[in-house]
Amino acid sequence: MNGEEAVLAYRRQQVETASPAQLVVMLYDGCIRHCRAAQEAIAREGRDAAARHLLKAQDIVSELMACLNLDAGGEIATRLLRLYEYMYRRLVLANVRKDASAVREVEGLLVGLRDAWAQVASTPPATMQPASDRGAGPVA
Template sequence: MYATTSMRSAQSAYRDNAVATASPARLLVMLVERLVLDVQRGLAAQEAGQWSEAHEHLLHAQDIVIELESSLDIDRMPAGRQLAALYEYLRGRLVLANVRRRTSLTEEALDLSRQLCDTWREAAMTAVAP
């Protein structure tokens, strides 16, 4: 038990350090990577009939999308309004997937989340390229 507790503490410290030292672009990528993970976990829980667990993962995914929406500066980004609309649509899919317990909606949200993640990864890599 002690080894497990120590391992979790070490993992937590590593994760905290990674977040504290990450660039803004890397933080955004980390956030959308977590979004994908939450939706994947929510889908797996739905498929297993574990509705309470699915609910928690999908709620966390919704929180991430809300954070993405709130940090978006629509007027300073060339495609800011389109991105805001995409975030709003994704959040709506997550809410419906959670309330209606429909894996098809969760799969759609997962596909969108993966596309967002790929896009933000590519943008982050472009930003640091010489």
């Protein structure tokens, strides 16, 4: 197994053994990483690279929207959906205009949400409500 294969195997294991909250944190981490890379690409006028990173960030925000359980999550899930929709629109606009300030805005929103989810993910399972009481899946 070469180095690249080892990294991929490690990442696969991380995903396969992660809790739903940890998976959401991983999504945030990836989206933040792509937002930062897009900003760097915009700064150096790498339009193609910026577009690739912004499209990946849009895909991740779409996945966060798809993960929402609006029935179980109630008002919080509905507000998150609205926020994700806003972020998605800002990323599309940033991609069309190569607008680093729009990407920075989305990154700031993501960092705040990521920190909150990281706290949830680090909460010991015994202190969390059982999954059967919450409904299926995370409320992302």
